[in-house]
Amino acid sequence: MFNIIALENGLExxxxxxxxxxxxxxxxxxxxxxVAFIRSDVPCDISAVFTSNTFQAAPIKHFQKYPKDFQTDFxxxxxxxxxAMTGEKGVEDIETILSVLASKQKVLNPLMSSTGVIGxxxxxxxxxxxxxxxxxxxxxxxxxxxxxxxxxSFKKELSYKVELxxxxxxxxxxxxxxxxxxNPAMATMLCFITTDADIPKADMDAxxxxxxxxxxxxxxxxxxxxxNDTVMLLANKSSGHYNKEAFAEVLNKLMFExxxxxxxxxxxxxxxxxxxxxxxxxxxxxxxxSMALSNSLLVKTAxxxxxxxxxxxxxxxxxxxxxxxxxxLTIHYDDxxxxxxxxxxxxxxxxxxxxxIMKKESFKVTCDIGLGKASYISYGCDLSYEYVKINAExxx
Amino acid sequence: MFNIIALENGLExxxxxxxxxxxxxxxxxxxxxxVAFIRSDVPCDISAVFTSNTFQAAPIKHFQKYPKDFQTDFxxxxxxxxxAMTGEKGVEDIETILSVLASKQKVLNPLMSSTGVIGxxxxxxxxxxxxxxxxxxxxxxxxxxxxxxxxxSFKKELSYKVELxxxxxxxxxxxxxxxxxxNPAMATMLCFITTDADIPKADMDAxxxxxxxxxxxxxxxxxxxxxNDTVMLLANKSSGHYNKEAFAEVLNKLMFExxxxxxxxxxxxxxxxxxxxxxxxxxxxxxxxSMALSNSLLVKTAxxxxxxxxxxxxxxxxxxxxxxxxxxLTIHYDDxxxxxxxxxxxxxxxxxxxxxIMKKESFKVTCDIGLGKASYISYGCDLSYEYVKINAExxx
Numbered sequence: 001m002f003n004i005i006a007l008e009n010g011l012e013x014x015x016x017x018x019x020x021x022x023x024x025x026x027x028x029x030x031x032x033x034x035v036a037f038i039r040s041d042v043p044c045d046i047s048a049v050f051t052s053n054t055f056q057a058a059p060i061k062h063f064q065k066y067p068k069d070f071q072t073d074f075x076x077x078x079x080x081x082x083x084a085m086t087g088e089k090g091v092e093d094i095e096t097i098l099s100v101l102a103s104k105q106k107v108l109n110p111l112m113s114s115t116g117v118i119g120x121x122x123x124x125x126x127x128x129x130x131x132x133x134x135x136x137x138x139x140x141x142x143x144x145x146x147x148x149x150x151x152x153s154f155k156k157e158l159s160y161k162v163e164l165x166x167x168x169x170x171x172x173x174x175x176x177x178x179x180x181x182x183n184p185a186m187a188t189m190l191c192f193i194t195t196d197a198d199i200p201k202a203d204m205d206a207x208x209x210x211x212x213x214x215x216x217x218x219x220x221x222x223x224x225x226x227x228n229d230t231v232m233l234l235a236n237k238s239s240g241h242y243n244k245e246a247f248a249e250v251l252n253k254l255m256f257e258x259x260x261x262x263x264x265x266x267x268x269x270x271x272x273x274x275x276x277x278x279x280x281x282x283x284x285x286x287x288x289x290s291m292a293l294s295n296s297l298l299v300k301t302a303x304x305x306x307x308x309x310x311x312x313x314x315x316x317x318x319x320x321x322x323x324x325x326x327x328x329l330t331i332h333y334d335d336x337x338x339x340x341x342x343x344x345x346x347x348x349x350x351x352x353x354x355x356x357i358m359k360k361e362s363f364k365v366t367c368d369i370g371l372g373k374a375s376y377i378s379y380g381c382d383l384s385y386e387y388v389k390i391n392a393e394x395x396x
Numbered sequence: 397m398f399n400i401i402a403l404e405n406g407l408e409x410x411x412x413x414x415x416x417x418x419x420x421x422x423x424x425x426x427x428x429x430x431v432a433f434i435r436s437d438v439p440c441d442i443s444a445v446f447t448s449n450t451f452q453a454a455p456i457k458h459f460q461k462y463p464k465d466f467q468t469d470f471x472x473x474x475x476x477x478x479x480a481m482t483g484e485k486g487v488e489d490i491e492t493i494l495s496v497l498a499s500k501q502k503v504l505n506p507l508m509s510s511t512g513v514i515g516x517x518x519x520x521x522x523x524x525x526x527x528x529x530x531x532x533x534x535x536x537x538x539x540x541x542x543x544x545x546x547x548x549s550f551k552k553e554l555s556y557k558v559e560l561x562x563x564x565x566x567x568x569x570x571x572x573x574x575x576x577x578x579n580p581a582m583a584t585m586l587c588f589i590t591t592d593a594d595i596p597k598a599d600m601d602a603x604x605x606x607x608x609x610x611x612x613x614x615x616x617x618x619x620x621x622x623x624n625d626t627v628m629l630l631a632n633k634s635s636g637h638y639n640k641e642a643f644a645e646v647l648n649k650l651m652f653e654x655x656x657x658x659x660x661x662x663x664x665x666x667x668x669x670x671x672x673x674x675x676x677x678x679x680x681x682x683x684x685x686s687m688a689l690s691n692s693l694l695v696k697t698a699x700x701x702x703x704x705x706x707x708x709x710x711x712x713x714x715x716x717x718x719x720x721x722x723x724x725l726t727i728h729y730d731d732x733x734x735x736x737x738x739x740x741x742x743x744x745x746x747x748x749x750x751x752x753i754m755k756k757e758s759f760k761v762t763c764d765i766g767l768g769k770a771s772y773i774s775y776g777c778d779l780s781y782e783y784v785k786i787n788a789e790x791x792x
Contacts, residue, residue, distance in 0.1 A: 055714030055722050085710050085722055087737055118707025119735070227711050297693070301784055311514025314481050315623050318451030326451050326481055339515070341483055385781045388697055 002246040003163040010141035010157030011173045015196040015238040016041045020138035021147030024126045026080040033147030035130035036077045043071035043108050044234040047204040049212045051229035058083040058090030059112045074110040077148050081116040084227035093122045100128040145175040152179045156261045160250050168241035170197035178262040191231040196238040207248050208233045215255035218378045219263045220294040268386025272362045278375035279368040285322040286376035292320035294380030303382035308354035310338045328370030333357045398642040399559040406537035406553030407569045411592040411634040412437045416534035417543030420522045422476040429543030431526035432473045439467035440630040443600040445608045447625035454479040454486030455508045470506040473544050477512040480623035489518045496524040541571040548575045552657045556646050564637035566593035574658040587627040592634040603644050604629045611651035614774045615659045616690040664782025668758045674771035675764040681718040682772035688716035690776030699778035704750035706734045724766030729753045
């Protein structure tokens with residue numbers, strides 16, 4: 001038995017962690033930071049999950065140069081420049097920046113993480129100028145969360161306290177960014193999770209992988225997978241307390257909620273839709289069909305148009321290549337049966353109900369393939385004019 | 397040696413074929429037909445390629461009920477209703493309609509083909525009322541081409557005469573529709589090709605499959621694959637003449653040009669871009685990466701924004717899962733080198749050239765993976781506000 005209590009704000013709730021941000025001139029809006037840090041006063045164990053994109057950005061390559069199971073106490077984060085497709089120079093730039101950091105602040109195996117435009121070298125002097133203005137003893141989670149935003153329209157931070165049965169407790173918190181280029185197999189997103197739980201390293205790796213699979217890997221804004229996606233879990237063990245079941249639950253809850261925040265902030269998106277495919281022959285097939293629905297342009301534009309056009313849902317299932325049979329298939333919008341073999345055309349009353357569901361900010365589409373027992377759920381959003389505008393004008 | 401000569405107009409140029417259309421009230425605009433026919437005065441051999449969507453529409457199921465290598469002399473086509481996801485009733489409706497036809501006009505193994513909204517039964521009385529107004533001896537290709545349009549903004553018809561070395565000749569012509577839901581593995585498109593060439597049935601099947609692979613299967617507007625896609629080749633042999641090499645060349649030319657017409661008419665699209673991936677390890681990988689580029693929302697919106705953001709090209713290649721290495725990769729826009737390991741950042745002069753290329757109506761992106769010898773080319777278009785508008789409002 002344990003209680004999970006939501007806390008106000010974010011990273012500042014976790015013992016021994018510090019964070020803050022500054023603007024070094026990479027982001028034109030001076031009121032928002034572009035370089036941020038997260039620091040622990042004792043070394044942390046670290047688990048990380050990175051993008052499946054073959055062209056991993058320089059910060060990910062730099063991370064991988066450390067020995068297995070290394071500890072760290074510092075993560076430097078910048079916006080506006082992804083430091084991706086920058087080759088060996090990109091990794092060297094990180095080493096240069098972090099050596100300047102080390103000359104000003106005692107750090108253990110410092111890390112870097114970046115988001116922004118692909119294909120440009122980091123402006124080293126600008127980035128290192130941050131070390132003159134950052135206060136390494138600040139605890140300003142909001143400022144940090146805002147500094148890592150790109151096309152995000154709101155900051156994303158969450159924090160929970162877990163009270164265990166024996167009266168002890170630990171905390172966990174996270175900041176996260178992401179709004180576009182979001183696809184299963186990770187979004188263009190960065191997520192930094194800090195905890196003072198006394199969690200063993202082996203549990204960190206297993207629980208982070210599992211929670212990623214159930215959260216960030218199930219959302220899609222546009223079917224693209226970035227070069228920089230990163231989820232990091234930093235554990236400094238400062239509370240001295242831990243319970244695996246409780247930690248798994250709070251980590252899943254935290255990461256799922258962050259994933260839904262990203263989806264709600266999907267570029268130009270107005271609706272959050274869960275696509276459940278059940279009754280599939282295999283889990284792989286359920287996943288394939290569910291992801292096909294989340295990613296279909298025709299489904300996404302029908303959502304934007306609030307058109308209960310189930311034909312596009314059915315066609316997408318059929319085009320996904322999974323085993324299916326139109327006589328076995330059923331489609332529901334929330335609890336409303338909208339297609340089955342014996343019920344193909346909508347009467348007026350049902351069509352009115354379907355239109356009402358389509359107008360909701362959030363609803364569920366359930367496709368029962370009717371052939372097996374495997375199911376999978378993914379989460380998508382609509383595609384609006386605004387998405388096109390944001391992505392056509394991204395660099396300008 | 398042979399000459400290929402472009403002819404004015406379309407199907408009317410082919411000996412022994414008749415075509416026309418009428419409006420039976422399914423399409424609100426009475427000046428455009430919604431039911432059309434193509435007829436030959438002698439039985440035709442027929443080859444057809446259908447959608448890869450598992451949920452094949454009723455007309456495709458009906459086609460497949462005929463014995464192998466059947467001959468036909470009549471194809472009935474309707475717009476506004478796809479007769480898809482309509483179950484056995486959908487096939488029965490076709491049989492009903494065609495039996496009414498047979499009571500009014502002598503036909504051999506008549507076929508039907510449909511395009512429009514998924515999930516509604518055909519209005520049998522409306523469709524059969526066409527038989528009272530259609531003139532089965534008309535040769536009005538333009539009217540026929542216009543009757544099968546859905547979101548198309550222009551009619552698509554082409555016709556060629558092939559003059560052989562011995563002074564004999566044959567003709568080939570086609571009408572085609574398609575503008576959205578266009579994806580490799582066939583578009584939401586219907587294409588009817590007629591020829592009076594004396595082509596053996598075995599050549600028809602082989603050449604049609606090959607030409608489809610090099611035309612309609614290489615274009616993508618939105619990554620969706622419809623339930624109704626159909627390419628039909630009808631050969632009535634009336635000219636008595638044939639040359640395999642010449643026929644293959646003209647068929648490929650005709651189908652490629654039609655595919656490019658569909659892409660230029662891609663819903664809301666303003667640009668036609670060829671994505672060549674070469675130097676891949678296998679053909680399958682070259683195809684995967686090329687298709688990923690044609691289908692990427694981020695690439696498509698960058699094209700619309702005329703932004704030479706090669707980072708999105710590179711990221712899409714990396715996300716496609718093929719074997720690749722950023723040190724080996726090069727990217728060209730037309731002949732302009734825009735990325736290589738030793739040439740990562742654009743100088744002003746090159747950026748200006750890149751912007752100029754992006755403003756063109758048509759250009760080529762070439763990604764050389766640098767690892768092997770396989771190459772593949774596919775064709776895509778930009779994604780505009782107009783695409784979202786068309787597809788959000790499709791049914792209303």
